[in-house]
Amino acid sequence: MAQHKSSKKRIRQDEKKRVQNRYYKKSTRTAIKKLREMEDKPEAEKFLPKVVSMIDKLAKKNTWHKNKANNLKSKLTKFVGKL
Numbered sequence: 001m002a003q004h005k006s007s008k009k010r011i012r013q014d015e016k017k018r019v020q021n022r023y024y025k026k027s028t029r030t031a032i033k034k035l036r037e038m039e040d041k042p043e044a045e046k047f048l049p050k051v052v053s054m055i056d057k058l059a060k061k062n063t064w065h066k067n068k069a070n071n072l073k074s075k076l077t078k079f080v081g082k083l
Contacts, residue, residue: 021063028054035076041083048080 002008031051038044052073059069 021061024054024058025063028058032072032076036079039083041080044080044083048076051076 002011028051031047031054035044035047035051038047055064055069055072058064059066
């Protein structure tokens with residue numbers, strides 16, 4: 001167990017950040033799933049920028065790798081284009 005004051009604080013901070021990251025990742029994955037289930041093109045085109053923004057935020061914070069984010073954005077854009 002941590003002995004120093006600073007290491008105890010770091011543990012508390014890491015736990016908060018872990019919970020936050022899980023929330024943002026899960027909500028983004030849910031939004032991606034929702035987008036992939038859409039069949040109405042105008043609705044999907046409206047929703048796409050919101051999903052792309054969520055993905056970019058995760059990539060910016062290094063929660064997701066930038067290449068993973070770019071691959072996802074590319075696939076989702078192609079999907080919406082083909083609707």
